Amino acid sequence: MPITFQGCSFGYRRNRPVLHDLTFTFPTGRTVFLGVNGAGKSTVLSLAATVRTPATGHVSHGTLRTDRRSDLRAYRRRVAWLPQQVHPVPGLTVREQVAYAGWLKGMRRGDARRQALQALAQVEMEEFADHRATQLSGGQLRRVAIAQALVHDAEVLLLDEPTAGLDLRQRRVFQDALDQLPPHVHAIVSTHDVADVETDFEHVVVLDGGQIMFTGPVADFLDHAPAGTPETRRAEEAFHALTGPEAAWAS
Numbered sequence: 603m604p605i606t607f608q609g610c611s612f613g614y615r616r617n618r619p620v621l622h623d624l625t626f627t628f629p630t631g632r633t634v635f636l637g638v639n640g641a642g643k644s645t646v647l648s649l650a651a652t653v654r655t656p657a658t659g660h661v662s663h664g665t666l667r668t669d670r671r672s673d674l675r676a677y678r679r680r681v682a683w684l685p686q687q688v689h690p691v692p693g694l695t696v697r698e699q700v701a702y703a704g705w706l707k708g709m710r711r712g713d714a715r716r717q718a719l720q721a722l723a724q725v726e727m728e729e730f731a732d733h734r735a736t737q738l739s740g741g742q743l744r745r746v747a748i749a750q751a752l753v754h755d756a757e758v759l760l761l762d763e764p765t766a767g768l769d770l771r772q773r774r775v776f777q778d779a780l781d782q783l784p785p786h787v788h789a790i791v792s793t794h795d796v797a798d799v800e801t802d803f804e805h806v807v808v809l810d811g812g813q814i815m816f817t818g819p820v821a822d823f824l825d826h827a828p829a830g831t832p833e834t835r836r837a838e839e840a841f842h843a844l845t846g847p848e849a850a851w852a853s
């Protein structure tokens with residue numbers, strides 16, 4: 603089941619609105635979420651994660667709506683969120699931090715501890731399970747945060763720049779973890795890295811100035827690159843064609 607935005611508007615205090623009456627359904631499967639700095643990607647993901655509340659409208663997953671208090675608990679169990687800023691929890695080991703994330707999502711303590719090890723293995727961090735989370739490098743901490751998103755059986759993963767700061771090998775490990783998700787689990791991954799869009803994702807969503815400029819399969823996205831663009835630059839050029847000055851003018 604997809605995540606749907608219905609008439610969502612949102613602005614940070616006193617600033618001009620970031621989203622205005624956004625109505626949009628994210629594709630299912632593995633979706634890459636693109637946009638220039640400040641386009642509104644993190645804002646969209648945080649609304650879908652119920653970390654922020656839209657001024658108007660709501661987000662839904664199936665019949666569950668974020669504006670119905672009685673739905674919130676069940677909605678949050680279905681949705682996992684990896685924020686851009688990741689913080690270690692002082693005093694907790696890596697395994698405890700991941701298990702804690704699962705417990706917050708309603709898992710039993712024992713299940714959360716067991717699943718935490720499995721999630722850490724998915725990001726090659728099991729050897730750090732007993733280390734203090736505060737002693738990790740930035741990239742290691744990000745991998746722990748990915749494990750936090752994977753630990754409970756969410757149906758939608760909202761991952762905000764999960765590979766920022768990861769080395770090439772760990773980017774591949776992350777991608778393998780995405781590839782191994784069960785078919786009913788959907789991932790929305792925001793990134794500035796368009797190089798591997800074709801191999802790693804099924805769908806593309808492009809946001810610009812809080813508006814959806816494109817949504818569709820990767821092949822259709824790549825078709826926006828000007829004719830004659832070399833294969834290796836098609837994703838980048840397609841992105842520029844959709845978000846460049848002319849695209850902004852046309853909208």
Ligand SMILES: Nc1ncnc2c1ncn2[C@@H]1O[C@H](COP(=O)(O)OP(=O)(O)OP(=O)(O)O)[C@@H](O)[C@H]1O
Nearest residue numbers: 614615617620637638639640641642643644645646
């Ligand atoms: N906490 C905040 N307070 C005020 N304004 C904010 C805050 N967070 C984001 N903004 C503003 O909201 C707009 C959208 O920001 P957002 O972080 O959602 O974009 P983004 O596409 O995720 O950008 P990036 O790629 O740089 O992470 C920007 O103009 C930004 O300056």
